[in-house]
Amino acid sequence: MPINLDDPKKFRPLVGQAHQVAMNMLRPISRKYDRAEHEYPHELDMLAAMIDGLAESGASEGAGAAGVRREETEADASVKNGTNLASVMSIAEMCWGDVGLLLSMPRQGLGNSAIASVADEEQQQRFAGVWAGMAITEPGVGSDSANIKTTATLDGDHYVLNGEKIYVTSGDRADHIVVWATLDRSLGRAAIKSFVVPKGTPGMRVDRLEHKLGIRASDTATIIFEDCRVPAENLLGSPDVDTKQGFAGAMATFDNTRPLVAAMAVGCARASLDLTRDLLAQAGVAVDYDRPAQNQSAAASRLLQMEADWEAAYLLMLQAAWLADNRQPNSLEASMAKAKAGRVGSDITLGCVELAGSVGYSESELLEKWARDSKILDIFEGTQQIQQLIVARRVLGLSSAELK
Amino acid sequence: MSLLQSLRPGGRHGVPSTESRDPIGYLVAGLNRLAQSDLLDRVGLRRPAEQAVFTATRSGFKTITAASRTFSAAGTKDQQGVRVAPARTKGVFDLTPTEDEQMLVDVVRELAEEVVRPAAAKADEACLAPEAVLAASLEVGLPLLGVPEALGGISEERSAMAGTLVAEALAHGDMGLAVAALAPGSVATALGLWGTDAQQQTYLPAFTGTDVPAAALALNEPTVLFDVLEPATTATRTADGFVLDGVKSLVPQGAQAELFVVGASLEGRPVLFLVESSTPGLRVEADPGMGVRAASLTRLTLSGAAVPADAVLGDTDGTAYLECVRLSRLAWCALAVGTGQAVLDYVTPYVKERHAFGEPIAHRQSVAFMVANIAIELQAMRLVTYKAASRAAAGKDFAREVALARKLCADKGMQIGLDGVQLLGGHGFVKEHPVERWYRDLRAVGVMEGSVLV
Numbered sequence: 109m110p111i112n113l114d115d116p117k118k119f120r121p122l123v124g125q126a127h128q129v130a131m132n133m134l135r136p137i138s139r140k141y142d143r144a145e146h147e148y149p150h151e152l153d154m155l156a157a158m159i160d161g162l163a164e165s166g167a168s169e170g171a172g173a174a175g176v177r178r179e180e181t182e183a184d185a186s187v188k189n190g191t192n193l194a195s196v197m198s199i200a201e202m203c204w205g206d207v208g209l210l211l212s213m214p215r216q217g218l219g220n221s222a223i224a225s226v227a228d229e230e231q232q233q234r235f236a237g238v239w240a241g242m243a244i245t246e247p248g249v250g251s252d253s254a255n256i257k258t259t260a261t262l263d264g265d266h267y268v269l270n271g272e273k274i275y276v277t278s279g280d281r282a283d284h285i286v287v288w289a290t291l292d293r294s295l296g297r298a299a300i301k302s303f304v305v306p307k308g309t310p311g312m313r314v315d316r317l318e319h320k321l322g323i324r325a326s327d328t329a330t331i332i333f334e335d336c337r338v339p340a341e342n343l344l345g346s347p348d349v350d351t352k353q354g355f356a357g358a359m360a361t362f363d364n365t366r367p368l369v370a371a372m373a374v375g376c377a378r379a380s381l382d383l384t385r386d387l388l389a390q391a392g393v394a395v396d397y398d399r400p401a402q403n404q405s406a407a408a409s410r411l412l413q414m415e416a417d418w419e420a421a422y423l424l425m426l427q428a429a430w431l432a433d434n435r436q437p438n439s440l441e442a443s444m445a446k447a448k449a450g451r452v453g454s455d456i457t458l459g460c461v462e463l464a465g466s467v468g469y470s471e472s473e474l475l476e477k478w479a480r481d482s483k484i485l486d487i488f489e490g491t492q493q494i495q496q497l498i499v500a501r502r503v504l505g506l507s508s509a510e511l512k
Numbered sequence: 513m514s515l516l517q518s519l520r521p522g523g524r525h526g527v528p529s530t531e532s533r534d535p536i537g538y539l540v541a542g543l544n545r546l547a548q549s550d551l552l553d554r555v556g557l558r559r560p561a562e563q564a565v566f567t568a569t570r571s572g573f574k575t576i577t578a579a580s581r582t583f584s585a586a587g588t589k590d591q592q593g594v595r596v597a598p599a600r601t602k603g604v605f606d607l608t609p610t611e612d613e614q615m616l617v618d619v620v621r622e623l624a625e626e627v628v629r630p631a632a633a634k635a636d637e638a639c640l641a642p643e644a645v646l647a648a649s650l651e652v653g654l655p656l657l658g659v660p661e662a663l664g665g666i667s668e669e670r671s672a673m674a675g676t677l678v679a680e681a682l683a684h685g686d687m688g689l690a691v692a693a694l695a696p697g698s699v700a701t702a703l704g705l706w707g708t709d710a711q712q713q714t715y716l717p718a719f720t721g722t723d724v725p726a727a728a729l730a731l732n733e734p735t736v737l738f739d740v741l742e743p744a745t746t747a748t749r750t751a752d753g754f755v756l757d758g759v760k761s762l763v764p765q766g767a768q769a770e771l772f773v774v775g776a777s778l779e780g781r782p783v784l785f786l787v788e789s790s791t792p793g794l795r796v797e798a799d800p801g802m803g804v805r806a807a808s809l810t811r812l813t814l815s816g817a818a819v820p821a822d823a824v825l826g827d828t829d830g831t832a833y834l835e836c837v838r839l840s841r842l843a844w845c846a847l848a849v850g851t852g853q854a855v856l857d858y859v860t861p862y863v864k865e866r867h868a869f870g871e872p873i874a875h876r877q878s879v880a881f882m883v884a885n886i887a888i889e890l891q892a893m894r895l896v897t898y899k900a901a902s903r904a905a906a907g908k909d910f911a912r913e914v915a916l917a918r919k920l921c922a923d924k925g926m927q928i929g930l931d932g933v934q935l936l937g938g939h940g941f942v943k944e945h946p947v948e949r950w951y952r953d954l955r956a957v958g959v960m961e962g963s964v965l966v
Contacts, residue, residue: 109606110599110906111613111673113899117603187606397915398834403739416919419899420892427895430605444888493881500880503887504860510872511880 109187113423116189119197126198129155130205135474138206141325142477146317148281149212149325156214192364192429196371200425203375204382207481208325210372217278218242218365218489219286222302225364226345235304241282243273243331251494253288254297258333260289265340267303269311269333275488279329280314283307287333291349298351302361304342311336322480363439365489367428370445373453373485374422380460380478381418385411387464407463414456421449440502447495450486457482577789577796577812580770581725587713589822594660594712596704598907599669607898613674616657620681623652624850628685628693635806636949639798641692641765649693654678655719658701658966663712664720667704672839672904675701675966676846676897683850684857687953688806690847691964695764695807698843698964699727702773702784702836706826711786715771725770729840730760730812731962734799740775740782740837740961741830745814747776747783753820754778756785756793759813764963766796766810773825774814775833775962782833784825793817803952807963838914839965842904845897845917846966848925848957852890855932855950859883863935882931889924896920901966922958929954 115123133155141149202210210216219240227235249255258271269289276285284306291299305312311334318328340347388394393407401409424445431438457479461468468475486492501511521541522529533541587593609617627648635641657675659665667674682690700719703712718725731740745758756776763772772787787794799811826832863874863883873879900913929951933940940947 109604109608110601110610111608111898111902112601112604112606112906113895113902114601114603114605114908116605187604187608189605193605395915397911398741398837399739400737401919403737412915412919413923416896416916416923419896419913419916420889420920423895423899424888424892426605427607427891430607441891444891447884448888448892493877496881496884497877499887500877500884503856503883504864504874504880506864506874506880510875511877512875 116193119194122194123197123201126201130202134205134209145324188433190433192432196367196425196429199368199371200375203372204379207372207376208323211277211326215239217282221365222286222361225361238284239282240284240286241276241278243276243285243287245275247274251491256288258289260291266337269336271333273331276329276331277326279331280327295349299349302344303338305338309336323484363442366442366446367425369485369489370425370449373449374425376478376482377418377453377456380457380475384460384463414459417452421452424448443495443498447492450492453482453485577794578768580789583714585714587710589710591709593707593709594662596660596667597669599905601906613677617677617681619652620678624682624685628689632686635689639800639805639808641689641806645689650724654693655697655700655724657697659704663716670905672966673901676901679843679846680850683847684854687847687851688804691764691804691807694964696724696727698729699773706832726765726768727771728763728765728769729773729962730763731775732762734761743775743777743782745776747778756814756817761799761811762809763812764807766812778828781830783828784833785819786823786825787819791817804956840962841918842900842914843964843966844957844960845921848921849894849897851950851953852925852928855928856886856890859932859935886928886931893921893924925954925957
C-alpha cells in the first residue's frame with residue numbers, strides 16, 4: 109500500500125460524530141463553565157451516557173482516554189489504523205469543542221488511561237467503568253516526578269499512603285484517583301508505583317480546588333493522604349521493585365498519554381484557526397495557497413504560517429498514535445508530537461487573538477478563552493522543556509546523568 | 513556619462529536608490545574606482561593575489577545556449593500522450609514506503625553518500641557538477657522515474673511520492689548536485705505528465721536512452737516579489753507558432769541544457785513552452801547564487817525566440833502550469849528535508865565530541881535543545897511534505913498541503929541551517945565543515961520556483 113497521510117477513512121464516522129458532539133453539546137456551554145469555575149457541568153452526564161452507549165454498540169471507539177493499550181495478541185502484519193489513532197482524532201475533535209469540558213468528561217480521565225495502559229487483566233475488569241483522576245505532582249515536585257515524596261507502606265494486605273498531591277485533574281469529581289507513591293525512597297525511581305484509590309477511602313480528602321488561567325470547566329484539586337489504607341491488589345502492575353527496569357514501567361503511561369495531550373492542543377488550536385479564518389474572510393482577507401506568502405497581506409501570511417505549524421503538529425500526533433497502533437516504539441515521536449503541539453498551540457491561539465484584535469481579546473468571542481486554555485497543554489504530562497530533554501537524549505544517545 | 517553620475521551610489525552593489533554620498537563618500541568611491549583600474553596592473557602595482565579569478569561571476573561567461581541535438585519529430589500532434597494512473601490508496605494512514613520505493617531510496621542513498629557528498633564542496637566552488645556524478649545518477653535511472661513504462665521509463669503510476677523520497681535521499685548528499693542531477697528527469701516527468709503524443713515521441717527517447725541531455729525547468733524571473741503565476745515573460749501568437757520574450761533566472765545547467773521548459777504568459781494566462789536550446793534568440797549567462805551552486809544556475813534571456821505551434825506543453829488555460837508550480841515546490845520541500853537531515857546527522861556526533869568547560873557541549877541543555885528542535889521540526893517538515901506528495905501521487909488536490917509544506921520547509925529548514933552553523937560556532941563558519949554550505953542551500957527553498965519537480 110502506498111504512503112498515505114490523509115485521515116484514516118474508517119474513522120470518518122467517528123470523527124464526524126465527535127465533531128457534532130463538540131459543536132452541539134460542548135460549544136453552547138463552553139463560556140458558561142469558563143465563568144462558573146468549579147461548578148459541575150451536569151450536561152456531561154448525558155453525554156457520557158451517550159458515549160458509553162455508543163461504545164457498547166461498537167459504533168464508537170470511545171472519546172479517547174478509554175484505550176491506549178497495545179494489542180499484543182494480534183499476529184497479522186498488515187498496517188493498523190486502530191484505537192490510538194481513533195483516540196487522538198476524537199480527542200482533537202472534542203477539544204475543538206472545549207478542552208476543559210473534555211477533561212471533565214466522566215470516565216475519560218487520565219487515570220483511566222493509566223489503568224488501560226498498565227493494569228493487569230483482573231484489574232482491567234475490576235476497574236471497568238470507573239472515573240479515575242491522576243495524581244502525580246506534589247508541592248515540591250513538578251517535572252522531576254521521579255522525586256515524589258508520597259509514600260506507600262505495606263501493612264498486611266494493605267498499602268498505607270501518606271503525602272500531598274496537587275493539580276489533580278477531576279480530583280473532586282472522579283470516583284477513583286490513580287496515585288503515584290514510592291515504596292522506598294532510597295531505591296529511587298524504580299520504587300515508584302501507582303495505586304488506584306476509590307473516593308471515600310478513609311484518610312483521603314480533597315483539600316481545595318485551584319483557580320486557574322484556563323480550562324476552568326475542569327476541576328483541579330489538591331488531595332491529601334493521611335494513613336490512607338488501600339487494598340494491596342490496587343497496586344497497578346507488578347509490586348516488585350526492579351531497579352534494572354527503573355522508571356520505565358510508570359513512565360510508559362506517558363508514552364500513551366502524551367499523544368493525547370498533543371491532540372488536545374491540536375484541537376484547541378484548530379478551533380482558533382477555523383474561527384479566525386472565517387473572521388478574516390468576512391473582512392476580505394483569504395489565504396491564496398498558490399501565491400507566495402510574501403506577496404499576500406501580513407494577516408494572510410501569518411494565517412498560512414500558523415496553519416503550516418498546525419499541520420505539522422497534527423501529523424506528528426498521528427504518527428505517534430500510528431506507531432502505537434502498529435506496536436512500534438513511539439516514546440521519541442510521542443515527545444516530538446507533544447513538544448510541537450504544545451508550543452504551536454499557544455502560538456496559534458495567541459496569534460489568532462492578535463489577528464482578530466479587540467474581537468479576539470473580548471469575551472464576546474471564544475478566541476481569548478482558547479488562548480488561555482491552550483497554555484496548560486504545553487505544561488501538563490511533561491512540559492515543553494521535558495519533551496525537549498527526552499527528544500535530545502534520544503537523538504544524541506545520552507543518559508539522564510549525562511544530559512541533565 | 514560624467515564621472516559624478518557614474519559615481520552615484522544607488523541601484524548597484526546592494527545600495528538602496530535613496531542613498532546619497534557625502535564628500536568623503538565620493539573620495540572613497542573614487543579611490544575604489546582607481547583600485548579597479550587596470551592602470552595599476554600596467555605599472556605593476558597590484559599584487560598578484562588581488563587578481564582573483566572568478567570563474568563564475570556574472571561577467572565570467574556570456575554565451576548562446578548549447579547547440580541542441582536534433583530531436584527528430586515523431587508521433588501525432590494534438591493527440592494526448594501516454595498518462596499513468598494515480599496511485600491506488602485504500603484510505604489507510606500509512607508511513608511505510610512500498611517495496612519498490614524502498615529499493616529505489618536505498619540505491620539513491622548509497623549514491624548520495626558515496627558519490628554525491630564527496631564531490632559536493634568542489635562542485636559548490638566550481639559552480640559545476642562533475643561529469644562522474646551526473647553519469648552515476650543516470651546509471652541509477654533518475655531521469656526514468658517519472659516517465660511512463662510504455663515510453664521506456666519505469667513509472668507505472670504517478671511518481672510524486674517516489675520522486676519526493678528520491679529527491680530527499682539525494683539532497684542528503686548535496687542539494688546543488690541533487691538539483692543538477694534531477695533537472696533532466698524533471699523535464700522528462702513534465703513530458704510524461706502533460707506531453708502530447710508527438711512531444712513524448714519526439715523528446716522522451718533522448719531521456720530514456722544512454723546519452724541523456726541536460727534540460728531545465730525555467731519558471732523563475734529576476735524581479736522582487738516575483739509571483740510565478742504571473743510571469744513577465746510573454747508568449748505572442750504568430751502565424752506559425754509563438755514568439756517568446758523575457759528573462760528567466762536561476763535556471764539549472766542552462767549552458768549545457770538542450771531542452772528548456774519555459775514559463776510565459778500567453779494572453780494573460782501562464783503557459784509552459786518547450787524550447788530547444790538551438791532556438792535563435794536565446795542567450796544564457798551565469799547566475800550563481802548564495803547556494804545550490806553545483807547546479808550551475810544561469811539566467812536565460814529570450815529575445816524574439818520563435819517556437820512552433822506545438823511547443824505548448826499541456827494546456828493554455830494555466831492548469832498544467834499551476835500543477836507544474838506545485839510539483840516543483842514539492843520537490844524543493846523534499847530537497848529541504850534531505851538537507852535538513854544532513855545537518856542533523858552532522859551536528860549530532862559533533863556536539864558529543866566537541867568539549868568545552870570539561871565536558872561535551874551536548875551535555876548542556878542550550879546545545880542539546882537546539883539539536884532536539886532540529887529533530888522535531890525536521891520530522892514535521894518530512895510528514896507535511898509526504899502528505900502533499902502522497903496526495904499528488906493519488907491524484908487528489910494538494911494545493912493546500914503543498915503550500916503548508918513550502919511554508920514550513922522554508923521557515924524551519926532555514927532555522928535548521930542557521931542552527932547547524934551555530935552549533936559548530938566558528939568551525940561552522942569556515943568551509944572545512946559543510947554546514948555553511950547547507951546554510952546557503954537551505955535559503956533556496958522559499959525562493960525557488962521551477963528548476964526541478966517530482
